[in-house]
Amino acid sequence: MQTRQINKLVMYLGLRKYCSDPKFADAISKLPVFETHCTEFRDAANVIRLRRQSVLDLNPAGLTENKDALREQLAEQTASLSACVVAYAKNQSDENLAQKAHLTKTMIAAGRNVDAADRVESLLTLTQQLLPELGGYGVTAARLEQINALNQSFSDLIGRPRAIIGERKRVNASLPDLFDDADFHLEQMDRLSSTLEQTHPDFVSGFRVHRKVHHVAASRALSPEEQASAEARDARRALKQAMEEARIADLRAAAEADRAKARALASKITPLPESAKRTSAPAPDPDVLSA
16 A cells, blocks of 8 residues: 555544544434435445455465474475385385485475475375385375375465465555545535535534645655655554554444443343232241141
8 A cells, every 4th residue: 555545544534433423423414415425435434444454464474484384394204204115115126216205304495395395295196106005114194194284284385475465466456446436425525514514613624624634744854765764654653543543433333332232122121010029928837836
């Protein structure tokens, strides 16, 4: 997301929060066409917020560490399997098979990740073909399945950064249309706000304040590159704060909706009459009294 878009989204979220304040519900509802555009704008702003959050959630941090640990584990188990197959091949005096099955830990741990995964897969395919003859060498179907699962996890992990980049591009490509949609509804709200100015001046005044895009200003002493970097950094910080406030507002709205449901259910419960609440004492047993 570009700095210009981030600054706009900060404005969108601030205005969305302002227009969602219950105290302005009456003012907004006075003009149905304004209310319609306001609802559409809030929805568009929320979609952009969620798309932005989805991009932030696509964080490849930690993938390298996990990948290296998985590759180390894969190298150990595959090298052990290779030694079993090579021992079988030498016992059969099959030098060609021994060369094909020869795969050391160093060979798997070094080089490109894709090459390592391919080597492991080749050994697994070869071993699977010889499985009935390898029982005496400690090779079982369960062992092959375990190594295959490790290799599959490793292959998925090394392909994930590329998938993340592709998903980010897809999400970012969808943003311009969403911004255009939000801007269209904002322009209609700008035009209609003058109609509400005489009846609800406080709302319109606050609306116009929140409507402005605030570009973060940096010191004039900074170079153009430093200023652009400072503006981008401050814009990201402002966006993070705005998104957090929007998240909290959504949680509060959901909690209030739950409380309203609870109150509605409680109002349907018929209280017990006072006579039912009293528990009458059991009548004394005549035989006991006579005794």
